[in-house]
Amino acid sequence: MNEATIATPITPKQHTELVDEKLVRLYFITALIFLATSMLAGLLMAMQLIRHNPLRGIEFFSPGRWRMLHTNAVAYGFLANGFLGALHWAIPRLTLQPVLDKRLSWLIYAAWQGVVGATAVGLLLGEAQALEWGETPVWIDPVAQLGLLLVAINFMTPIARMKGPMYVTLWYFLAAFVWTFLTYAMGNFIPEYVVGGTAAGAVGGLFIHDLVGLFVTPLGWGLMYYFVPILLKKPIWSHGLSLVGFWGLAFFYPLQGIHHFLYTPIPMFLQYGAVVSTIAVELVVTTVVINFFGTLWGNAGVVKTNMPIRWFYTGMIYYFLTCLQCSFQVTLTFQKIIHFSDWVVGHAHMVMFGVFSMWIMGIMLYLYPRMLNRPWASPKLLEWHYWLSTLGVGFMAADLILLGVFQGWSWAALEPWDASTDFSYPFWVLRVFAGLAMFGGLLAFLQNIWLTTRAAAADRLAQKS
């Protein structure tokens, strides 16, 4: 059934019944607008660090507030919208069932943009909640929670209605809808209203971590399990490894949140538990990466010509590097030095941009021309997009990770605090340029979308006349 779904071409009529292409495109464009916003916010903070903030002293452009907008716009504006767009394509086609209600889909789209927009305005007006990556003002949290419930209902219905065994992708999706809902509820309500202090720290750690591990990661891998075999026109290498990957992630990932707060007053035995399960999950994800490279084996040449595959596998290499890095940085030995430093910032960029943004970009690259029925207007701009993004994030991560080690040593050596910001300066300058490269890549992509959309519109006009 799985292979059959992938191999049998679906007739256009069936496809139009299943997928609302207009909505998918709208989700993608919205996602990219939020990504651009987020990058500009990051740029503002980066300019502040090198003391060249052009907007200093203006309350609504305070770098501290825009820093929160930076991370929130990526999580809820870019990743969530990008994933929702891709899910509206993948789930109906994989289950051969439409979503519960197409009007509900549009309502969710509108409501979610309301949530993200209100979050941005709330943050800029100074209404943040003291929860990292969940700074969404408390009065928006219930609306976002309701939105996540509707998303789950809308997408879980076709999965529930589907007959026969489920393909790997749907294991990840099914679990992700439950996990995202629970994670958001746990993180945004419990540390605010139920427990405080150190216990709230443990919950906050779980929240930051589960947002990556139980919302972004399963949706990302689920989509990879869907798109990679389609593009390579062959099944996933090993079903056994797929099982290990999914169940290993499901068991170990939720247990790790406290590793964000090592050496805090949170009980030490819980910290050890988080460290051990983190190292365990790194072994598990290695099996997933092996599975995907096994699938590519024999076809590696396609990365030169097949752009989506190139983005996907670049993301997987970054994923492997991130996880390898993580299995070291999570140890108490590394934590002594690198915690609180730019090492962590480098790590975060490598995961969120180097992996998941790359995957979403690859999906957009594949689906966008298909939906417009026209190839990309400029292959050259595609190359610029790829190379600026890939090298930009690699450079940024390397720069910040190295800087983090220096910062940690300087602090531990009891140098005056100013020493650490002094020698960080050149690294922070390089980071600005790396960020500008990534932003340049995005601009190349946006221009390509614009050119392609315009050409497609011209095609349609020519057909009519």
Add this chain to the structure above:
Amino acid sequence: MFESKSGILYVAGLGFFALAFVSNALVPALMYRNIPEKTVAELVTPNLRYQFEDLARRFPESFKAVWGEAPEAEAENQKWWDEKCAEALEYGHKVYVAEGCWHCHSQFVRPVANEEERFGPVSRSWEYQNRLQRPVLFGTRRVGPDLSREGGRRSNDWHAVHFFRPLDLSAASPMPEYPWFFEGSPDKPNKRGLAMMTYVQWLGSWLESYPYYEAYSPSALKKPETENTDASDSQDNAADASADQEPQ
């Protein structure tokens, strides 16, 4: 089970999440359930009251404009100061969160990497059992130093100038400036400015060691240019910094 809808939904989706929640969140919550959570009013200590009254002495007009004047009668007078102090503290916390201060300043001292030398006593659980740690402000990044023992180390004048324009006091500081805490100059803090100073002076005020000064003497770091030194001197004079100089 491993590939079925119910297996994934109930075991992976709900079961494993619940297991993690019970072991990683419920366990610490139960462990600390006997440490009472302090209200904001209970956080007003003599240390903090001293700093709050100091704000009233240093910025009399600003203070009066925001909090009014204390009643004459002794009993009411004390109650008034305590209430206003708690109010300022709570509002300062809101501003601290809103401005994202906690993304560049942590609030916990670790038992490793010589942090005890630099910042002061290692953080303990009971210190976080209060309303202003809901959600907890541990933080995950230090562009600037940890602040959990910052209170009392520097004078209110220092903080006023520093919030207004950090570069005047710290030659290479990447910290943003916060002129919206003031009505045009550092000697005229508004409600946000006064509240922020109250909040920062509160940090660590619950400890015996308050104010905790660094246990090491700064090594010879190249001094800021003379131009900057002049600027900070004149600011200090303007704000009447006779007492309570920065310990260096």
